[in-house]
Amino acid sequence: MEKSNPYEMALEQLDKAVKKIKLDPGVHEILKYPKRTVIVSVPIIMDNGECKVFTGYRVQHHDARGPFKGGVRYHPDVTLEEVKALAMWMTWKCSVMDLPFGGAKGGVVCNPRAMSEGELQRLTRRYTANLIRFIGPETDILAPDVYTNPKTMAWIMDTYSTYVGYCAPGVVTGKPLSIGGSKGRLEATAMGVSFMCREAANLLKIEPKEGRVAVQGYGNVGYYAAKFAREMGFKVVGVSDSSGGIYDPDGLDPDAVQAHKGKAGSVRGYEGSEEITNRELLELECDILIPAALENQITEANADNIKARVVVEGANGPTTPKADEILFEKEIMVVPDILANAGGVTVSYFEWVQDLMSYFWTYEAVMKTLDEKMVAALKDVLETARKNRVDLRTAAYMLAVGRVAETIELRGIFP
Numbered sequence: 001m002e003k004s005n006p007y008e009m010a011l012e013q014l015d016k017a018v019k020k021i022k023l024d025p026g027v028h029e030i031l032k033y034p035k036r037t038v039i040v041s042v043p044i045i046m047d048n049g050e051c052k053v054f055t056g057y058r059v060q061h062h063d064a065r066g067p068f069k070g071g072v073r074y075h076p077d078v079t080l081e082e083v084k085a086l087a088m089w090m091t092w093k094c095s096v097m098d099l100p101f102g103g104a105k106g107g108v109v110c111n112p113r114a115m116s117e118g119e120l121q122r123l124t125r126r127y128t129a130n131l132i133r134f135i136g137p138e139t140d141i142l143a144p145d146v147y148t149n150p151k152t153m154a155w156i157m158d159t160y161s162t163y164v165g166y167c168a169p170g171v172v173t174g175k176p177l178s179i180g181g182s183k184g185r186l187e188a189t190a191m192g193v194s195f196m197c198r199e200a201a202n203l204l205k206i207e208p209k210e211g212r213v214a215v216q217g218y219g220n221v222g223y224y225a226a227k228f229a230r231e232m233g234f235k236v237v238g239v240s241d242s243s244g245g246i247y248d249p250d251g252l253d254p255d256a257v258q259a260h261k262g263k264a265g266s267v268r269g270y271e272g273s274e275e276i277t278n279r280e281l282l283e284l285e286c287d288i289l290i291p292a293a294l295e296n297q298i299t300e301a302n303a304d305n306i307k308a309r310v311v312v313e314g315a316n317g318p319t320t321p322k323a324d325e326i327l328f329e330k331e332i333m334v335v336p337d338i339l340a341n342a343g344g345v346t347v348s349y350f351e352w353v354q355d356l357m358s359y360f361w362t363y364e365a366v367m368k369t370l371d372e373k374m375v376a377a378l379k380d381v382l383e384t385a386r387k388n389r390v391d392l393r394t395a396a397y398m399l400a401v402g403r404v405a406e407t408i409e410l411r412g413i414f415p
């Protein structure tokens with residue numbers, strides 16, 4: 001049976017890269033564990049007057065290359081193991097993109113859908129206050145993740161600024177534009193995914209007008225990825241969300257599907273489409289498959305049925321290590337999550353730079369710089385894969401882990 005503990009999966013991916021780059025065992029040992037794990041209890045007064053206590057985590061994996069960086073997730077299924085894995089993946093993601101950041105992740109175990117805005121604001125402010133000594137523009141920079149958004153980031157920014165006594169927008173990214181956000185941040189992850197689809201199609205000689213795309217998950221990443229893929233000329237033949245999927249071999253209109261989802265609550269029932277299950281979506285006849293929902297979607301059980309020629313991972317951790325091996329044997333190219341969905345953290349980096357400089361860029365400058373950085377990172381990964389005859393994930397890890405290890409070795413181990 002494959003492991004479903006995401007931290008064990010992250011360790012397994014790290015081991016594989018470490019063997020290839022013949023890393024010093026001491027440095028490997030350092031990289032296995034987060035540098036700091038903060039667990040806080042977050043008491044808040046609910047709207048009915050009762051006091052309820054939530055558990056919050058902030059895992060800071062590594063900061064050898066720069067301040068910790070990573071999102072905060074609000075979800076009932078948040079676990080420490082999951083946050084540890086996500087924090088480690090952030091270290092590799094920032095490193096493969098050559099950003100001057102380390103990796104971190106936060107999470108609060110709660111059901112945000114069952115909470116009022118006032119409750120969510122109190123939860124966010126108390127969580128931030130409890131972390132105050134561990135975060136900051138030069139120490140650890142937070143960002144949105146599942147069920148947190150620009151409004152949540154504004155509360156974090158205000159709470160932190162109130163504590164330190166001055167306006168400190170650099171403590172979070174993904175903020176609203178009017179308080180120091182960056183143009184293009186909202187759709188940056190999906191834009192990066194679409195740049196990777198364009199490059200992969202080019203490598204595999206898939207003409208955009210003949211390229212069929214399927215997208216699993218229709219949230220921030222999935223919807224924009226489908227929209228940008230269509231704008232690049234691809235045909236979006238299938239999309240899905242947690243309640244199921246839809247298929248149209250003639251191509252769907254992502255904006256019209258989004259409008260339908262806005263009214264109906266799901267992509268299902270979109271006029272003229274055929275209903276399919278999430279499993280069928282993953283196994284569709286298509287050229288590019290974009291998993292953009294959750295972890296553990298392409299596994300040993302279904303990898304053999306994947307028909308796409310390339311998988312561009314919008315989600316974090318959608319493919320298990322066993323499935324990776326099967327896809328590699330089938331010669332299906334996988335653009336790994338730490339590269340494919342790094343557009344979000346890259347524009348977060350641009351946002352942080354803009355905040356520190358108090359000088360803001362145009363939308364065109366953001367997207368052009370993002371495109372250049374992602375294409376350069378892909379080129380490095382392809383070159384490493386070619387030289388070492390490994391899949392792109394292993395190559396991306398080799399590069400990322402190698403860069404972090406080099407920094408640790410150069411700085412030395414204190415004292």
Ligand code: NAD
Pocket residue numbers: 145146147189216217218219220221222240241242243278292293294295314315316341342344345
């Ligand atoms: P989101 O909450 O906006 O959307 C998630 C979507 O997935 C929703 O449409 C939901 O219905 C769907 N979904 C949930 N379970 C599903 C299932 N079993 N099958 C099919 N669809 C399902 O979240 P998001 O921000 O779009 O994030 C999606 C993924 O991308 C996550 O893995 C996240 O960690 C990753 N990611 C997001 C960003 C970002 O900037 N938002 C950056 C990097 C990585």
